[in-house]
Amino acid sequence: MYVPKHFDEPRPEVLHTLIAENPLGILFTHGKSGLDANHIPFDLKAGEGACGVLHAHVARANPVWQDVANGDEVLVVFRAGDAYISPTWYPSKHEFHKQVPTWNYRVVHAHGRVTIRDDERYVRGLVARLTRTHEASQPHPWKMTDSASDYIDAMLKAIVGVEIEITRLVGKIKLSQNKEVRDIQGAGAALNEQGENVIGGAMLEYAAIKSAIKADDSPA
Template identity: 40%
Template sequence: MYIPAHFAAGPDVIRDLLTRPSAANLVTMTSQGLLATFLPLIYDPSAGEHGALQGHLARTNSQWSEPAIGESLVIVQGADAYISPSWYASKAEHGRVVPTWNYSTAHVYGKLAVHEDPAWLGNHVRQLTNLNEADSERPWSVDDAPERYVSGQLRAIVGIELVITRIEAKAKLSQNRPDKDIDGVVAGLDAQGHSEIAADVARARLGS
């Protein structure tokens, strides 16, 4: 990934990208060529030196059964949005401004492991569900469904685990703009309902 120094993501940004409830693209190189699947993932910091991303695929998805060649890649995406030059104070001063796109992303590389053990799968889907139901007023639990039904559903999936070897991460959040332009970006994003990335831009200015 091309990462200018002023857009390099720090440890806090990387941790947020890995731990927030989200889905990401798993990309593997196989003898059949590149394969990719968009799937929800959960981060386990205790697995390996750099942690691991854990998810599951439908058993009928051939990506799990095609051995990965070399490292596999998970592309994690944070909030993103178009940035209008009309939001910059600099536009009124000299007009030398152009549109851009703000975003944060991490390319997470690692060795892919496959899990078919029912106990691993059961624990995984409970953790994944609990993470995504955490903010619900009436959170659903895997145990709300009949045990026999859950067992059947687990037989239809295969667990995957990317044991992380390295991470390349970028946070392009207007760090290269003057403070008065950043004020305009935050206000413009908030006005359009992009509160999450507006907060990211504000935090990036503070270096957090």
């Protein structure tokens, strides 16, 4: 991934947070059948390994788990919001007419090595964790014990675990950081007005930080 310096986000804790908040990743593999991509919800254990470990499962009918070998290099891409940016939202455009459209976004690329975990204990624990995490906001959270044990057992036999030890994290957060503060604020506010609050809010937050830094650097 091409990452200009002003869009680079190297902090592991920030990237881990983006993954945890946007757990549906795209798993890219290059196995015996060639390139493949699968959309999978992941459970991140940030404290495991050097850069964290991703845990997931796929349907047993999905050939991906047999197409790769343990230790193969894989890539998981997590998208944390995106939005089109109109040049008309930049105040400087109306003065100098030197702005063009762009697209802002936040993404994390997790490079790692895969291990297939075809065992019931692993997938049962994983499904339990995913359920607790994503049912927590429900008024009446669903639990695995809400279904008959033989039904859950059959469902677990129909999936296979996938574990990915992250070896390298690459983050790109594109929020118009290369623009003037007023332009970032203008575009961020316009996005919020359209309901694009993920990127709009992130842009306004960055603009506030940039303004504060600029104020601190100003001569007294």
